[in-house]
Amino acid sequence: MTTRTNPQGLLGLLDFGKKPDGVTILMMLGGAILAGLGLAYVFLQLFMNGHAAFNTSSNVAWGAPIAFYLFFLLTSSGLSVIASLDTVFGLKVFYPVAKRCVWLSIATLVAGFSILALEIGHPFRMLWAIPAGMQFHSPMWWMGVFYSIDLVLLCVKFYLMHTGEWHTKRAHYVSIASFTICILAPGTLGLVFGMMAMRPAWYSPVMPMYFILTGFATATAFILFITSLYEHDDKPAEEKRLYTSVLPRLFFVSLLAVIAMRFGQIITGLWSNYEGLEAHWHALRSPLFHVEIWLGFVLPAILMASESRRQYRPTQALAALLFGVGIFFARLELLIVGQVVPLFKGSFGGYAEYWPSATEWMLVPAGFGIFYVLYGAGNWLLRLSESSEQ
């Protein structure tokens, strides 16, 4: 494999020679409109009402924006793991999607960070206060450190792939470092919730594992959905096998693992009488819960259960999309279940009431819009279909 030289600097990395296809144009235009509308609305509301535009309260301190942020960040880590299956573990069958996965990982990470910046009270102060604070005992501090390193390593990894360095020693080291970080980062994000003994519905030593696993499953759904949009007939046999057999199977297996873990959480919560776990009974009454479980997890599993259906592109797309919706609501459910039982509020409080405000919901088009624009631009200008020649 030869390394491409790049005399024009960063601009020279962009390949303007190819015309974007219809899907890419739609993605970029639609993404720009979504991001524009979403961000305009959110900025306007934040300007007029501050963070009171969110429906969070002293009882439910973390609302939907944190759930959306979780969705994007964990998906990013999962995509990075998929990209590492070949570059770190030598599973060559994944080469055709490796570069695309790295770019998708960057795009989802940027979308997640953008949502966080709009949610947090002082985003600019955060930039100096967290590094200067050196709070080693805070899981959130480590999360910030790991995700920042993650973004840098992903960019370096993508640059090396883009300039043709797939198999050099430094590319290998970067890949190993990136893989390590993309396990540590979602794991630490899991600890942010899992270490909260005062929030029994979150408290769990397996929360990091749950975050890593669900991130990976979402990532397989993402890449399966994207590849299912294109015909595979003209592809080499090995690449065709990836799209029709390997990826759908990987998605199915990870989906089953997610279902097993999620049902474990639900059954434990419903069975236990421990204070705070009654939140699971509260969750049963939420329509979100049923969308998540039946439409988001069980139906895709049924769709993916048969070998013939797994190979059929529309089924792949539908199952991946449904799971994406399901896991999106699962993040929101997770946020609510940990906070819905108020701490020390007296007998008259009952469950804490929370439903995201319009401003919070508008972060969804904002986040997805940013993601679509970045991904569409990458698809057009950065040769994402490129694969190692080895």
Next chain:
Amino acid sequence: MSRWGMVIDLEKCTGCQACTTACQVENNRLPGENWQDVLFYTEGEYPSGKLTWLPRPCMHCENPSCREVCPTGATFKDKDGFVLVDWDKCIGCKYCMVACPYGVRFYAEEKQPVQPDIRSVFPGNGDKMWNPPWQMPEARRDPKHGVGIQPTNVVSKCTFCYHRVSKAPAGTVDLDPSNPALRDFVPACVVTCAPSARYFGDLDTPTSEVRRLIAEKRGTRLKEETGNRPQVYYLAGEQSSIPETRSTRIKS
């Protein structure tokens, strides 16, 4: 160096909420965002049901989980046992609100629990949440210790009236509000408590009044299982009880 702590005698407390009001005025709190709240509980059913209550300030824990989770170090434990927030370092991530087992932290940049929103009448200027009609004197404000009018986008909490207590003469063990020489240094909720149900003093001095009460009247701390080790103790005696924390019921 002291380790300031509070004892609340539930047999004496009448649930009048004067402490809540005093705290609000002293610390320029927005209505409903009560650093010092009195929680009401019902126990049993008619005809043997009864109403109980629990005054609940910040516990200023020995091992505060809010401090442990803070990613910037904005929440810190002072050498004299105060758990405080440096408003200049707080990024408003609200992790401390999630991690506090006692629910005593407030963001305030949210829909106000008491409507109509008083901020529409007294809108804040600069970075302040609001512009209250009575304001803590400028000289007493101390954002590095979370004292004064709460700025926007930061978390706040009860300071044990740091601006008063920290000025107490060195060597003071009991901050007794009935002593005119010390009254200005006693937390507002303790000063105002009509039935004198609150005591404030040094937990590290074996001869202090608070230590005596804890020992003789079996002082209890809330949620000991969390390991936070509050510096606020409750005396339940025979006539009162510490109500359960749960406000919801399974399958209710």
